[in-house]
Amino acid sequence: MSGSATVPMPAPTGFSLPIQVVEGGGFTAWLAEDHSVPVVSLAWSWPGGAALDPEGQEGTAALAAALLTEGAGEFDALAFADAARDEGIGLDFGVDRDGFAGSLRALSPALPQAVRLARLAMTAPRFAEADVARLRARAIARARQSLEGPPGRASRAFWAAAFPTHPAGRPSSGTEESLARITVEQMRAALARQLHRGPGLLIAASGAISAAELAALLPQLFDGLAEGAAPAAPPLPAMTGFGTAVVPVAAPQSTIIFGQPGLPVRDPDWETAQVVLRILSGGGFTARLTKSLREARGLTYGIGAGLDSIFGESVLIGHFATANARVGEALTLLRSEWRRMAEGGPTPEEMEEAVAYLTGSQPLQFTDSRRIAATLLAMRRNDRPLDWLEKRPARLAAIDRDAAAKLAGRLLVPDQLSVTVAGQPEGI
Numbered sequence: 316m317s318g319s320a321t322v323p324m325p326a327p328t329g330f331s332l333p334i335q336v337v338e339g340g341g342f343t344a345w346l347a348e349d350h351s352v353p354v355v356s357l358a359w360s361w362p363g364g365a366a367l368d369p370e371g372q373e374g375t376a377a378l379a380a381a382l383l384t385e386g387a388g389e390f391d392a393l394a395f396a397d398a399a400r401d402e403g404i405g406l407d408f409g410v411d412r413d414g415f416a417g418s419l420r421a422l423s424p425a426l427p428q429a430v431r432l433a434r435l436a437m438t439a440p441r442f443a444e445a446d447v448a449r450l451r452a453r454a455i456a457r458a459r460q461s462l463e464g465p466p467g468r469a470s471r472a473f474w475a476a477a478f479p480t481h482p483a484g485r486p487s488s489g490t491e492e493s494l495a496r497i498t499v500e501q502m503r504a505a506l507a508r509q510l511h512r513g514p515g516l517l518i519a520a521s522g523a524i525s526a527a528e529l530a531a532l533l534p535q536l537f538d539g540l541a542e543g544a545a546p547a548a549p550p551l552p553a554m555t556g557f558g559t560a561v562v563p564v565a566a567p568q569s570t571i572i573f574g575q576p577g578l579p580v581r582d583p584d585w586e587t588a589q590v591v592l593r594i595l596s597g598g599g600f601t602a603r604l605t606k607s608l609r610e611a612r613g614l615t616y617g618i619g620a621g622l623d624s625i626f627g628e629s630v631l632i633g634h635f636a637t638a639n640a641r642v643g644e645a646l647t648l649l650r651s652e653w654r655r656m657a658e659g660g661p662t663p664e665e666m667e668e669a670v671a672y673l674t675g676s677q678p679l680q681f682t683d684s685r686r687i688a689a690t691l692l693a694m695r696r697n698d699r700p701l702d703w704l705e706k707r708p709a710r711l712a713a714i715d716r717d718a719a720a721k722l723a724g725r726l727l728v729p730d731q732l733s734v735t736v737a738g739q740p741e742g743i
Contacts, residue, residue: 332681334691334701337526340534344518345691345701346526349684353423355522356684357536358692360416361515365487366548366626367508372501374454374489376415376509379440379502380408381450383417386441387432395432404429405685406436412487413548413626414696415509420685423523430536437510438539442499451494458491465570465636468562469737473572473632476557477733483551483625512540519691522684551626554733559646562737569738570636573649575731577622577629580697586707587714587722588622593669594661595652595727596620596633601668603652608635614645624697631726643742650729657727660720674708 335346344357368375384399384406386392399406402425408417417437421429461467471486478484489497516537520529554576578588596604596619608614620633637645661669681687694703736743 332687332704335526336701337520337529337533339530339532340538342512342516342518342533342537344520344529344533345695346519346524346529347521347687347691348523348525349521349687350523352684353523354420354684355423355426355520355524356418356420356688357518357520358416358418358685358688359516359518359537360414360692360696361509361511361517361545362414363509363515363545363548364410364414365412365485366482367546368482368485368489368505370485371493372497373485373487373493374458375493375497375501375505377410377488378450378454378494378497379505380410380415381454382442382446382502383408383436383440385446385450386443387435388439388441390432390435391441391443392446395436398428399432402428404432406433408436410487412483415545416692418685418688426524426532430532434536434539437506440506442502447499451497454489455491455494458486458489458494465562465564465566465568465737466634468564469570469572469634469735472560472562472737473574473733473735476560476735477554477574477630478552479555481549481552507541509545510540511543511545512537513542513544515544516540517692517695519688519695521687521691548626551628554630556731557733559734559736559743561740561743562735563739564737566639566738568636568638569642569736569740570634571642571645571649571734571736572632572634573620573732573734574630574632575728575733577631578726580624580627580629584718584722584725585622586710587718588726589673590666590669590711590714591656591661591719591723591726592621592631593673594665595656595723597669597672599672601665603656604633604649607648607652608637608645612644612648614638614641614648618649639739640741642736642738642740646734646736646743650732653727653732654729656723657729658724660723661716663716666714666716666719670711670714674711677704677707 332347337344337346365376386395405420419429419433475484596602604618608618615635615637618635622629623632680690
């Protein structure tokens with residue numbers, strides 16, 4: 316390990332995003348109020364998502380979520396779409412491995428209509444036969460398409476091997492086989508499991524709405540939901556290491572997915588990990604993996620890795636593609652850079668660049684109300700305090716090289732790096 320040094324950082328410039336905690340009708344929301352543009356965005360979520368799909372019914376929650384905006388209450392699918400389009404309303408529902416989420420975006424005058432449509436979608440979806448058939452066919456086509464090339468094959472194989480006994484290892488959007496047999500009754504049961512007005516419902520808002528207005532809106536949007544809470548998803552087990560697995564695919568190049576266990580989302584060194592990973596595998600041409608695999612050897616057009624947060628834990632996961640004949644060389648370099656960072660940590664110069672980038676780029680997350688609401692919701696899901704964003708520049712500036720090197724040695728474990736290669740690789 317090279318000599319330690321505390322890099323003198325410029326005084327961090329504060330980033331201000333005042334967040335209010337709003338309560339109304341038994342619901343609590345975080346609000347970033349901004350009347351500079353007459354737009355309001357809301358985002359909300361429940362824990363669970365695809366993890367609550369019974370085995371053999373993978374994709375049930377995802378298909379049900381997609382159908383929520385395909386007709387509800389007195390509106391058939393076309394009338395529902397027209398009602399939203401006529402007032403410029405954006406309304407969306409989606410599912411990931413560990414959550415079920417909704418969002419809306421509307422001009423202030425259209426907000427009552429947006430709330431009405433969102434409430435109808437959650438409480439009175441129609442599931443008309445023609446709409447179910449249309450969206451089922453689309454989902455099956457996507458599932459089939461995802462397995463036609465190396466990227467989808469590599470990703471599915473990685474997660475299945477990493478979590479073979481947990482829902483995290485299953486495709487959250489379903490498989491061709493599971494989607495074909497999902498019934499409307501099963502989709503309604505999925506919604507009944509998931510959509511509740513009790514503990515677990517997290518809400519965030521941003522834009523041209525006051526705290527008092529938001530407090531009045533919350534029961535209008537969510538009062539129609541059932542009491543109670545969604546059942547708890549099974550806790551995420553330790554990731555299963557599986558070495559290197561090859562998925563044969565006839566293609567001129569291979570896609571490589573690589574990963575290892577990450578950190579708990581609430582780990583006190585989470586911010587330090589962001590600095591280390593910016594240096595090792597972040598975007599841009601300064602990252603070590605980019606320099607080694609792309610610039611020095613021309614092995615790939617792009618490579619990156621980061622922490623994927625799931626179930627309060629995380630997986631450190633990355634990907635790249637390279638010619639079949641050069642897979643062995645690329646993996647050797649990947650493991651070498653992984654070990655070099657684990658054993659030596661970053662340099663003072665790398666630290667300075669990474670901290671400056673992470674500090675300076677933070678305001679880019681807040682360019683519109685939709686992104687702000689999504690960020691506030693993510694903070695709530697990750698149990699961050701209200702001043703998390705405001706104090707982030709100071710936290711980053713306080714991370715010295717010794718702390719980063721210690722975290723790199725704890726986080727990056729070369730022997731735990733697991734790899735799936737989809738293609739016709741050589742040299743492994």
